[in-house]
Amino acid sequence: VSVQERSGVRVDVSAADKVAEMAAAWADDVDRAARFPAEAIGAAADVGLLACARDPAVGVGQLARIATTLARSCGSTAMIWAMHQLQLACLVRHASTSAQLSALLSRIVADRMLIASVTSESGVGGDIRRSNAAVAGAGPHRSLVKQAPTVSYGAQAGAFLITARRHPDAAPADQVAVLVIRDQMTATASGTWDPMGMRGTCSPGFTIAAEFPADQVLAVPFADIAEQTMVPLAHILWSAVWLGLATEAFERARRSVRHRGSDGAPPQLAQADVLLTGIEAQLVDAIARYERASRDGAAFTTGLAVRLNALKLAASTTTIAIAGLAMELCGMAGYQERGEHSVARIVRDAYAGPLMVANHRLAEANAASLLVVKRG
Amino acid sequence: MLEEIRKIVLAQLPDQRAAAELDYDDDLWEWGITSIGNVGVVIAVEDTFGIEFPDDVLNRQTFSSIRSIGRAVLAVQGKPDEVVA
Numbered sequence: 469v470s471v472q473e474r475s476g477v478r479v480d481v482s483a484a485d486k487v488a489e490m491a492a493a494w495a496d497d498v499d500r501a502a503r504f505p506a507e508a509i510g511a512a513a514d515v516g517l518l519a520c521a522r523d524p525a526v527g528v529g530q531l532a533r534i535a536t537t538l539a540r541s542c543g544s545t546a547m548i549w550a551m552h553q554l555q556l557a558c559l560v561r562h563a564s565t566s567a568q569l570s571a572l573l574s575r576i577v578a579d580r581m582l583i584a585s586v587t588s589e590s591g592v593g594g595d596i597r598r599s600n601a602a603v604a605g606a607g608p609h610r611s612l613v614k615q616a617p618t619v620s621y622g623a624q625a626g627a628f629l630i631t632a633r634r635h636p637d638a639a640p641a642d643q644v645a646v647l648v649i650r651d652q653m654t655a656t657a658s659g660t661w662d663p664m665g666m667r668g669t670c671s672p673g674f675t676i677a678a679e680f681p682a683d684q685v686l687a688v689p690f691a692d693i694a695e696q697t698m699v700p701l702a703h704i705l706w707s708a709v710w711l712g713l714a715t716e717a718f719e720r721a722r723r724s725v726r727h728r729g730s731d732g733a734p735p736q737l738a739q740a741d742v743l744l745t746g747i748e749a750q751l752v753d754a755i756a757r758y759e760r761a762s763r764d765g766a767a768f769t770t771g772l773a774v775r776l777n778a779l780k781l782a783a784s785t786t787t788i789a790i791a792g793l794a795m796e797l798c799g800m801a802g803y804q805e806r807g808e809h810s811v812a813r814i815v816r817d818a819y820a821g822p823l824m825v826a827n828h829r830l831a832e833a834n835a836a837s838l839l840v841v842k843r844g
Numbered sequence: 845m846l847e848e849i850r851k852i853v854l855a856q857l858p859d860q861r862a863a864a865e866l867d868y869d870d871d872l873w874e875w876g877i878t879s880i881g882n883v884g885v886v887i888a889v890e891d892t893f894g895i896e897f898p899d900d901v902l903n904r905q906t907f908s909s910i911r912s913i914g915r916a917v918l919a920v921q922g923k924p925d926e927v928v929a
Contacts, residue, residue, distance in 0.1 A: 642874055691873060695904060767903035770883075836883040840890070841899060 483515040484534045492541035495668075496806065499544070499813050502667035504624050508538075508545040513580040517549070521556040522577060528701065529755050532708035539712025540719075543817035544668025546712055548582070548621050550705040555583035555629045557701055559647065559686075562693045568683040569647060572627075576649070581626025586676055587698075589631075590615045594826055597694060598640040602633035603685060611679045612646065615658075620671040623657060626650050630676065631690050643690035646680065653678035665816030695768050700758050702825075703776045707751050707783035710821050711744075714787040717794035717814045718744050724798040724809040740793040747783045754779040771841045777830045784821030791815045845917065849910050852888040856881035868910040882907050889913060895920045 491508035498505045512518050520526045520534065531553055539546035556577075563569040576583060587596040601614035612632045619628075630646045633639070658673040686693065718740050725733050754775055761772055794811045795802040801809035846868050854862055857875055866875065877885070885907060890896055897906075897920060906916045918926050 639874055639876055641876055691904070766900070767905045769899055770902040771899045833879055836880045840883055840886040840897070840902060842896065 483517055484537045486515060487512045487517055487545075488537050488541040491538055491545040495542035495545070495813070498542065498668040502661055502663070502670070504621060504670050505542060505545045505548065505668045506624075508542060509548060509582070509624075512545075512549060518552060518580060518582070519556070519577050521553040522560050522573075528704060528759055529752075531701075532704055532751065532755060535705050535708035536712035536715065539709040540716040542668065543709065543713050543814070544666050546709045547666060547669050547706070550709050551585060551620055552582050554698065554701050554705055555585055555627075558629060558645070558693050558697050559583070561697050562645075562688045563647065563686050566683060566687065568681070569686065572647060572649065572684065576627045579626060581649070582621055582624060583627045583629055584619050584622050584625035586614060586616050586619055586622075586628050586630040586674070588616050588618050590617050590673075592640070594829060596631065596825070597643070597691070599631055599633045599643050600640070601630075602636045602638060603644060603646065604636055605682075608682050609679065610646075610682050610685060611677075613678075614676045615673070616676060617673045618671045619655070619674045619676075620669045622655055622672070622674045623670060628653065628655075628676065628678075630678065641691070645686045645688075645690045645693055646678070647684050647686065648678045648680050652680045652684075664819060665813070666820040695773075696762070700768075700772075700776050703780040704751070704754055704758060706821070706824060707747070707754070707779050710783045710787040710818065711747055711751060713814050713818050714744055714747065714790040717787075717791040717811045717818075720809055720811055720814075721794035721797035721802070724801060727809070734797060736793045736797050740790050740797070743786050743790050743793075747786050750779050750782055770837050774834050774837050774841055777834045780825070781827055781830055781834070784818075784824070784827060787818045787821060788815070791818045846910050846914050848892060849889060849913050849917075852885055852892065853877070853910055853913075855888070856884045866910075868914075870910070871908055872910075873904070873908060885913070889917065893917050893921070 487508055490511040491505060494505060494507045517534070520531060535546050535550045538549055559573050563573065589600055591600050592598040601612055603610050603612050605611050612630065614630060614632060627647060627649045630648060631643050632646060634642050634644050654677050656675045658675060661670055661672040721740065722737060725737060757772055757775055761768055791811055791814050795815060798809045798811055801807055802811045804810045805812045850866065853872060854866065856877055859876055862875055886897065886902065895917065897916065901916050906912055918924055
C-alpha cells in the first residue's frame, strides 16, 4: 500500500505537479541569486496548495508526497512549503479551540500569508525546547523580544509562530507558542544570507520585537505542541523533501548512465538504489507509526520519538550519500552547475539536512533513549 | 517507595533548590529535567525495583512526577490498586 493510498485522500497531485513545473523553471535563478522562490510559492498559493495542512482530509502521507514532488524540482521551494505546512498543522491542531486564534488563522489563509517558525534562539545551544525570550506584560497586552539565529523566509512571511518562556520568571523549558502577524511586530535581519545550499529559503537571523493581545498566546504548552506535532511532522516532511532531492539525483544519474549507452552499468547505481529504497521505506514506516499514535490519542512514546529521530538522521545523511554516488555516476556533467545531468545544486542543498536540528544532538538523544526502549 | 524515586530524580535535576523543594506531585519537566536525564531516571528506577517498563509506558506523562512514576512501577509489578505512598 502506497503512502498515498493509505491516507485515502483525494490527492490533487496535478496541482503539485503544476507548482513543481514552475519551481523547476526558476530553480537555477533562485539558487544563483539566493532569492525567495516567489514564482513557485505564488503558484502554490494560486492552486490552493499553501492551505493543505488545514484540510482535515489531507493526511500526513499526502503532505509528504507533495513535499517530495516539489523537491525534485527545487529543494528551497519544497522546504519553504513543508515548513509552512508544519506551522499551519501546529495551529490547526493546537489553536483551534480559541476563537481569536481561529479567526486570525482564517485571515492568514485567506490572505495567502506564509507562516514562519521562530523556534531557534541565540544562547540556548540549539535546543528548541528551551527559551531565553519571555512573554512579558499584564492585562490584555503582551510583548516579547527574541534573537533568532535563523528564520526561514523571515522577510517574506506574513505570520510568525514564536516560542518563548511563559512569563519572565518561568523556567527555560516552560514555554508557550505565540502567533503574531507582521503588523504586530518588527523583524530586523542580522547577518548576510549567502549559504552553500537551500539558498532560496532565505534564512538569515532576525531580531523580533512583537506586541500583541494576550489571547494570541496558545493555551496548550509548547511541550505538547513540540511532542505531538512540530517535531514529528518536521522530521517527516523534511525527510520527504530530502527524499525528493535523492530521487531526483538518482534519476539524473540513471539517465546519464543510459545516455552513455555502454554495456551494463556501474555498480554505484545499484548502491544508490539500495540507499534510496531504504529511506523510502523508513519514511512510509514513520508516517504509519505517527498516524497510528495520533489516531489512538495515546501518549507519544519514547519509542516513537526514537523512530522519528532515526528517520531524520537516516534521510539527511543518506541523501548526501545518494547525491554523491549520483555525481560520480554523472561524472563531470554531474559536477557542472547546469545541464540535465547536473547534480551540483542537489549536493549543495542536501548538506543542509544534518544541520537542521543538529544530527549529533538527535543521535545523542536516540543513543540514550535506546538504553530503555526495548526491541521486543 | 516515593522517597526512593525522589532520590533517583534528584540525581538528574540540575536545579540545586530541588533537594529541599521537590514535591511528589511537582512537574519534573518544569523543574528542568532533560530527555537524557529522564532516561537516567528510567534506568535507575528499572534497576532499583528490578522491573522493565514496557514501551507504551515510556512517555512524557508517565515520567512527569514522582507520584506518576510510582504508579507506573506498581502497575508493572501487577499491583495497580495499591496506594502510592
